[in-house]
Amino acid sequence: MKTLQKIKIAGKTVLPIVEGGKGIMVSNGTTAGHFARAGAVGTLSGTAADRVPRHERIFHAKTVRQRQDEVQEQNTAGVVAQTNLACEISNGNGVVMMNVLWELGRIVPILEGVLPLVRGKLDAVACGAGMPFQLAELCAKNGIYFVPIISSARAFKILWARGFKPHKEWLGAVIYEDPWLAGGHLGITNSDPIDKPVKPMDKLIELRSLMRELGIGEDVPIIMAGGVWNLAEWQDFIDNPAIGAIAFQFGTRPILVQESHVAKKWQPILMNLTKDDIAVNKFSPTGFYSMAVRNSFFKRLEARKATEDWDGPRGENTVGMSTPDGKKVWLTRAEADDIKKMRGECVGCIAHCSFSGFCDFGDTTMPLDPRSFCISRQLYWACYNENPDEHLMFVGANGHRFATDPMYENDHIPTIKELVQAIMEGR
Numbered sequence: 001m002k003t004l005q006k007i008k009i010a011g012k013t014v015l016p017i018v019e020g021g022k023g024i025m026v027s028n029g030t031t032a033g034h035f036a037r038a039g040a041v042g043t044l045s046g047t048a049a050d051r052v053p054r055h056e057r058i059f060h061a062k063t064v065r066q067r068q069d070e071v072q073e074q075n076t077a078g079v080v081a082q083t084n085l086a087c088e089i090s091n092g093n094g095v096v097m098m099n100v101l102w103e104l105g106r107i108v109p110i111l112e113g114v115l116p117l118v119r120g121k122l123d124a125v126a127c128g129a130g131m132p133f134q135l136a137e138l139c140a141k142n143g144i145y146f147v148p149i150i151s152s153a154r155a156f157k158i159l160w161a162r163g164f165k166p167h168k169e170w171l172g173a174v175i176y177e178d179p180w181l182a183g184g185h186l187g188i189t190n191s192d193p194i195d196k197p198v199k200p201m202d203k204l205i206e207l208r209s210l211m212r213e214l215g216i217g218e219d220v221p222i223i224m225a226g227g228v229w230n231l232a233e234w235q236d237f238i239d240n241p242a243i244g245a246i247a248f249q250f251g252t253r254p255i256l257v258q259e260s261h262v263a264k265k266w267q268p269i270l271m272n273l274t275k276d277d278i279a280v281n282k283f284s285p286t287g288f289y290s291m292a293v294r295n296s297f298f299k300r301l302e303a304r305k306a307t308e309d310w311d312g313p314r315g316e317n318t319v320g321m322s323t324p325d326g327k328k329v330w331l332t333r334a335e336a337d338d339i340k341k342m343r344g345e346c347v348g349c350i351a352h353c354s355f356s357g358f359c360d361f362g363d364t365t366m367p368l369d370p371r372s373f374c375i376s377r378q379l380y381w382a383c384y385n386e387n388p389d390e391h392l393m394f395v396g397a398n399g400h401r402f403a404t405d406p407m408y409e410n411d412h413i414p415t416i417k418e419l420v421q422a423i424m425e426g427r
């Protein structure tokens, strides 16, 4: 095992280990603070962030646009609270980063509102899921580093030309997220199709040569995310001149840490995953592919999709709902009523939602897809309801390794300090 050297990320010299940001409070000020305290990079989720103590998911306004105001107000208070918490725990060590999805509803006003409030505390903003052209400007204005999450050098080149270049001194790092292995939403595209995985080594070399071509300094690291379990398996990537400065991001492993508020509830499921229990799917209302646990919730979506093959209703209580691609799926009346109710309660959390039809821009709507689901509720419920098996659980392709990794034997849940130490030792 090569000795890992500290490197510069977002202007600070830290261990080359990054906590992957995980939406709706799977990663938060507590987890981020402890990663930073251990001398690494902690990432709190800035998506529906909790105030402290946690907020209930209750909205009072009548229209979706007004409910967006409520979401924005609560989220702003939440990000400030989680950032303060992270800084308190970190005690000035490491890097505290926030993760947001560019595909969030009202992302620009959200960042415009919140960044001045966390200026001087938050070191960086990591952002993917879409093309965050304005990210660099929004961060630079507030003296905060920006850390784009990309899945191809091509995407980075476009972002550089159309938004990043004038603010290059605030580029804190570039996260390459492997679209075939990472947990959560994936950057699978027509040029990187689902059935043609490219080795991360090739992708990182391509990215570094592009960064060199663009004149980006050697001290700006690439953060490798997706499919990283232990660094003993990534030795070729360390001290590799073709890749240059590198750090590693861990998304799935830090779900099972003492400081994570979901760990105890998710543990029985994560500890029993096999490879077949994890799947890439296209159910997310964002339209992106995503990687998740094939739990009861997921299997119900699969079963619903399979009714596309029915040639008519089966049973008296079956309701047909049309899909945007001219098909029909068949649901129970209770399921259909539930979908209508949830659509009526939409809070406009993402910019384009194929479940509710909400679109952030103008008066247009998206075609409604009953094969999808309300993502903000599902992610929230997976964190806070009793049984995550009934809700959306994102996980990386390596999630099945909890079952065989000796660290987790006898139901052991490590602390973040212990996890960082193990990662440094290649375990």
Ligand SMILES: Cc1cc2nc3c(=O)[nH]c(=O)nc-3n(C[C@H](O)[C@H](O)[C@H](O)COP(=O)(O)O)c2cc1C
Pocket (backbone or CB within 6 Å): 019, 020, 021, 022, 023, 024, 026, 045, 047, 099, 100, 101, 127, 128, 129, 149, 177, 181, 182, 183, 184, 185, 225, 226, 227, 228, 249, 250, 251, 252, 253, 393, 394, 395, 396, 397, 398
């Ligand atoms: C439960 C879960 C939620 C996630 N949520 C987000 C998110 O909100 N934003 C984001 O950019 N990435 C998200 N990710 C991706 C992680 O930050 C990380 O890049 C990825 O999981 C790395 O792959 P690994 O799981 O193989 O370690 C999520 C991953 C998981 C497992």
